[in-house]
Amino acid sequence: MTTTPIAERTTSVAARATDLSKIYGQGETQVVALDQVSIAFRQAEFTAIMGPSGSGKSTLMHCVAGLDTFSSGSVRIGDTELGSLKDKQLTKLRRDKIGFIFQAFNLLPTLTALENITLPMDIAGRKPDKQWLDSVITMIGLADRLKHRPSQLSGGQQQRVAVARALASRPDIIFGDEPTGNLDSRSGAEVLGFLRNSVRELGQTVVMVTHDPVAAAYADRVVFLADGRIVDEVYEPTADSVLDRMLRLSGGTPQTP
Numbered sequence: 001m002t003t004t005p006i007a008e009r010t011t012s013v014a015a016r017a018t019d020l021s022k023i024y025g026q027g028e029t030q031v032v033a034l035d036q037v038s039i040a041f042r043q044a045e046f047t048a049i050m051g052p053s054g055s056g057k058s059t060l061m062h063c064v065a066g067l068d069t070f071s072s073g074s075v076r077i078g079d080t081e082l083g084s085l086k087d088k089q090l091t092k093l094r095r096d097k098i099g100f101i102f103q104a105f106n107l108l109p110t111l112t113a114l115e116n117i118t119l120p121m122d123i124a125g126r127k128p129d130k131q132w133l134d135s136v137i138t139m140i141g142l143a144d145r146l147k148h149r150p151s152q153l154s155g156g157q158q159q160r161v162a163v164a165r166a167l168a169s170r171p172d173i174i175f176g177d178e179p180t181g182n183l184d185s186r187s188g189a190e191v192l193g194f195l196r197n198s199v200r201e202l203g204q205t206v207v208m209v210t211h212d213p214v215a216a217a218y219a220d221r222v223v224f225l226a227d228g229r230i231v232d233e234v235y236e237p238t239a240d241s242v243l244d245r246m247l248r249l250s251g252g253t254p255q256t257p
């Protein structure tokens with residue numbers, strides 16, 4: 001097995017959008033949801049996307065994840081240009097290369113935790129890498145819950161199952177739209193910790209939409225959207241530095257302690 005040098009690993013790009021625009025409707029009802037957005041998501045980096053409601057966060061995530069079409073520009077996952085793919089190829093790329101975590105856990109109630117975790121791979125007819133799966137399950141602390149059904153698990157545990165499901169196929173990139181939006185702060189902190197560990201320890205690439213500065217502080221960088229454009233970016237964020245930027249961007253004055 002060959003290993004990639006760290007320097008190379010940290011500079012390779014898992015996904016990229018270039019001059020990405022998404023326009024809904026026409027004429028007077030036209031909405032520019034994304035206005036020529038260019039952004040790269042580097043491998044083994046955890047990015048949080050923030051911005052006011054309606055700023056284009058979900059649209060950006062959905063377009064880069066191949067869940068939605070765009071009006072102009074381009075999106076690449078690894079070396080693959082999404083615009084060049086037919087529907088079937090896009091479905092396959094989504095299944096094989098991309099993991100998703102939603103606000104609603106989206107687990108199947110009749111399946112056990114383990115069956116839920118391996119379901120996407122079962123559908124794809126792929127055998128999970130046993131060692132990888134074990135390390136994911138251990139990291140997420142679910143080893144003694146694998147035979148439980150979702151109804152027998154707390155919300156936090158269910159979302160941990162959903163995180164394990166996203167990680168199981170070792171996707172090139174994981175997207176989460178408000179993945180902690182339905183969790184209490186303690187369960188949310190656990191899930192965010194696991195996402196961060198998957199980046200630090202397993203080299204995963206994670207992109208997460210959130211409106212919560214505390215959640216964003218788990219990321220390596222925070223990208224701020226407003227009116228469909230990237231307006232700011234913070235590396236090594238803290239909840240305070242994120243809140244400060246949010247206030248500044250909204251025209252408010254940061255509070256002095």
Ligand SMILES: Nc1ncnc2c1ncn2[C@@H]1O[C@H](COP(=O)(O)OP(=O)(O)O)[C@@H](O)[C@H]1O
Pocket residue numbers: 024025031032033051052053054055056057058059060
């Ligand atoms: N299906 C749609 N039809 C028309 N406009 C839409 C649609 N989806 C989103 N929009 C508009 O696009 C903009 C960005 O939406 P969205 O990406 O959902 O924002 P966010 O996730 O940041 O709240 C908003 O103005 C929203 O009203």
Ligand SMILES: [Mg+2]
Pocket residue numbers: 057058059
């Ligand atoms: Mg949204």
